[in-house]
Amino acid sequence: MGSATSRITAKVMGRLRLASQGLLGGPPGESGAFDSVEACVRHMTAMQAQDLASALWAVGQRVPGSKASDVRAALDSGVVVRSWPFRGTLHLVPAKDLRWMLEITSARMVRTMAGRHRELSITAEDVAHCRDIAGELLAEQTGATREQLFEAFEENGQITKAQRGVHLLGTLCLDAWLVQGPMAGTEGKAAGQQLFMPFEEWIPKPRKLGREEGVAELLHRYLRSHGPATLDDFSWWTQIPKTEVKAALGRIKDRVVELEFEETSYWLSPEAAALLDDGVPGSRTLLALPGFDEFLLGYKDRSLVLAPEHAQRVVPGGNGVFKRMIVAGGSVTGTWARSGTGRTAAVVAEPFDPGGLPPAAARSFEVQAAKYLKFMAG
Incomplete structure (x- = not known):
């Protein structure tokens, strides 16, 4: 070097x-910015997505000119899927890569859940039973919500309370029997939900890697x-x-x-x-990143970009819920929040520095806030 x-x-x-x-x-060496949601997710390989709204904006920050509806459209078309390839955590991944990823990681995840499955009285026979139940339901209709699958499980004697249903459904996804597919809707209970689809039907031509x-x-x-x-x-x-x-x-x-x-x-x-x-660019760049963004959560050691004394400001109480982050010059320098909806929506900066954002940074944050609100409304 x-x-x-x-x-x-x-x-x-x-x-x-x-x-x-x-x-x-x-990315360095590329001719320009990502030109599609699929290209972005393919480059990133997997993007943390347990909070869908955060995942939408994580893609939006990497695909210039994109809208939230573009990311939903990628989910609806099946080129990108939202699944549990790593750590039992939802990620956006390229659809064609999901099967071979799961073949590498799912067995370990299933082993880590074995104790919890014993507590919930989940056996291999129960999983197979739920697979058959889901198969019958999905043979009658195109896709099913989590609630519809849970109702079918209950009708056939499989209890879903106390997270039992979540673990049964998650296991079927780790075993590549089911996968989350198109968005279920944008209003009411369907908002933010996806329909579960038969894996082989939704991803018919997966890549194969040893x-x-x-x-x-x-x-x-x-x-x-x-x-x-x-x-x-x-x-x-x-x-x-x-x-x-x-x-x-x-x-x-x-x-x-x-x-x-x-x-x-x-x-x-x-x-x-x-x-x-x-000289690495970005010394004057300020970004309003979502909570759960790979810039912070993609690493075991996060101290390079987030000073330990500020960690509690991003994850209050260490509860696993990450606040939206202000990143300036390569470091996390604060958080930000959204209030209101529709025309009353506003974005507020919460910098770590009690003196607030410097004037230039404040102007950059206003640009980021406007970009975010336009993206989410699109």
Whole structure:
């Protein structure tokens, strides 16, 4: 890396991550910004999406000129799906990649749930029974909401209360029997929900990768889209054992660059590493990112971009609910909130600095706020 490494700071590392994630106008080495929702999700490989509204805006920040309806349309068309490929957490993923991802990660997730399944009296026979129930229902209609599936389970003697139904349904998705498909609707109980579809019907031509090849591809795509990142970050992100991760690194080492920072090895794409030669852009960039964005949640160690003393401001009480973030110059510098709906909707900055946002930053935040409201209304 030459003398450029002597100028690396935590903020520079953060800006490299912004660049890799396509938050500075497109990923390094590409001709421009992402031109579609599908291209964005394919580059990111997986984008945290347990809160759908946050996931919509996470894509919106990476696809210039897009609207929330564009992301919903990608879900409706089936090119992007929302599933549980990693850590039992919902993510947006390219539809054609979901099956091989699940073949790598689902067995471990099922094992981690075994104790809870015993508490809920869920057996393999119960899962098979619910698979048959869902199959009969979906043979009669195109897609089913969670409530419709739970009603069918209950009618056939499968209790769904106390999270039992959630675990049964989740297991069917991890086993690639069901997958969340098109949006169920935009109003009432259907708002934000998706219809569950038969997996093979919704994703008829999935890619096929063996485990070794798949882990290597996951690692390469993760480092390109999230680098600089550590092997520990990736192992946490996917829950793939560290021994497999190290073996995968050997398969892709000629396609990534190692960068040492504070006596720790980070990896990133050659294109992102090349930014160090002329100065990493984004020092004056301010972004209003959603809660749960990959810029923060895509790493085991988040201290590079979020000072530990401010962590409670982003995740109050450590309850797993992440507030929307203001990111300036590669660091999380505050949070923001939305109030009201429709014409009364407003966006309010909550900077960590008690003195508030500097004038230039305040103007940038106003631009971001307007962009967000326009995106969500579209």
